[in-house]
Amino acid sequence: MSLAIISPNRDITPWLEIFKKTAGDIPLEIYPNIKNPAEVSAVMLWQHPKGSLQPFPNLKLICSMGAGVDHILGDDTIPADIPITRIVDSRLTFSMTNYVVMGVLNHHRQILRYQADKQARKWDMSNPEIPVNVGVMGVGELGGDVLDKLSLLGINVYGYGNSPKPDFDHPYYYGEQLETFLSKCNVLVCLLPLTAQTDGILNIELFRKCTKGTYLINVARGKHLVEEDLITALEEGHLSGALLDVFQQEPLPKNHPFWEQEKISITPHIASITNPEAAAPQIIENYRNLENGLAFINQIDRKKGY
Template sequence: MTANVYFAAGADLWPDYRTALQSSCARLGLDVVLADTAPDPAAVDYIVHAPNAPIADFTPFTRCKAVLSLWAGVERIAPNPTLTQPLCRMVDSGLTEGMVEWVTGHALRHHLGMDAHILGQDGVWRGAVKPPLARDRRVTVLGLGELGTACARALAALNFPVTGWSRTEKRIDGIACLCGEDGLQEALARADILVTLLPRTAATENLMNADRFARMPMGSFLINPGRGPLIDDEALLAALDAGRIAHATLDVFRVEPLPPAHPFWAHPKVTVTPHVAADTRTDTAAGVIAENIRRGEAGEPFLFQVDRALGY
């Protein structure tokens, strides 16, 4: 039996993914036909999707067994009322590794006070100023999904005391796990460094507002590689100006690219990175897509299927 796969994720990605998907499917013994141009919708078995896909209405795809996203975040597709097929988000080992490296790199940058040496070489020897050890700097990770858990474990392995917070109760060895509103307040109070890796949902919009910034220790650091709308921009700017937040490293924003006139660009306590914390890697992502096609053809549960009620 041949599975028809429609690559509706953009012409720019097609050349690399065509080769990677063909190779990954062949390794799993799958007989697939890949196409990047609109086929007969009624003949499509699987759709490989990205937010720029030319599909607004999934209704004609009556035979489609699953929509397989190349993105970890699915907030731009999950609410589509025509999407009745199973939707699977991307959990890619390459993307996870990239996120862990970016988060730990910036956490260590702030912990060690690297900016003072990299940006402040003025001929003055300040050898008496030493950072604390990691065991004395508390880190909180908001969001304990695949990415948040991986980052929390990596930071704990560096000897940071790590607190994790999630909507529902979780247990992770070596991580102090909290949940619920009371747990959030406690997690923020422990956040000498705060890493935000929650999905974007109605419940997480502006999660970090003025009240919650006020719960954090004075002079703490914010690292946001999750979603731009998790942060109330005006509240963050006020917290920076008041010294509540010593520095914010931001990789994601409400509008991308971040407009040149946005105050984050010029603020001395903000580092802007252009949504580079983690990216889907073609070879590893193709393996995830191929495995879900194999599962669909074998009648097995899909990996990383989205709960529509929760939005992730």
């Protein structure tokens, strides 16, 4: 029985150090040099190559190395009966909320405008604030905290999700109420999980239903956004700008049109970064639970996709 680590595009040194220090008895296999695939009973993954789990005939547990699991669910070669777990870390929520609040306030106080004014040596005190009403799509642990913190700042907030939430602390819309939700806000934040239903949800049809001049913040997944539709929506004036941390292809190709768009701000998928010191112990605990026939922590609902 062993644990395989498959994360070809990430430095796993910090993870290995934690395993060595706290769980040195767990046999580790490091992709692509898997010596005994039949011994692998659990894997921990981040952006694994599709089909790379097929050599493991005795696989019983899949652990995401982050909060997201769409990179796992998108691999249709993985048997549907294998449990999948994710990382839950309060620090992820802290970082994500701070990023979104930063994006909202920068738009509210027009930081890009004043940076341009500085370059032009222009002193313009007119209209220093853009009134903002913030709508968050996806009101789980991350989205709920974003709404709480923005509300504390006195900003009007609205939530949108897939199902009813009778006791939700903020104005909330769901399902077929999307158009009403969009009419309430002029800053739209996407924090949805990526599922078959939400893939491509940020498209021109949705943008044309937004309040004219809405500002978009996408910190969920790149596949939520139809990238060419964002440019169209900016040209048509349905959106006034965007802050993007996630993209269809990462790193963002050097010839991508987003680099040249003055109304699009870009960060390199850094809104919320997994901390191995908080994440590794959760994977270790689930490996122990597998050994002892116990229930897993932070197991996802595969039907829901999160």
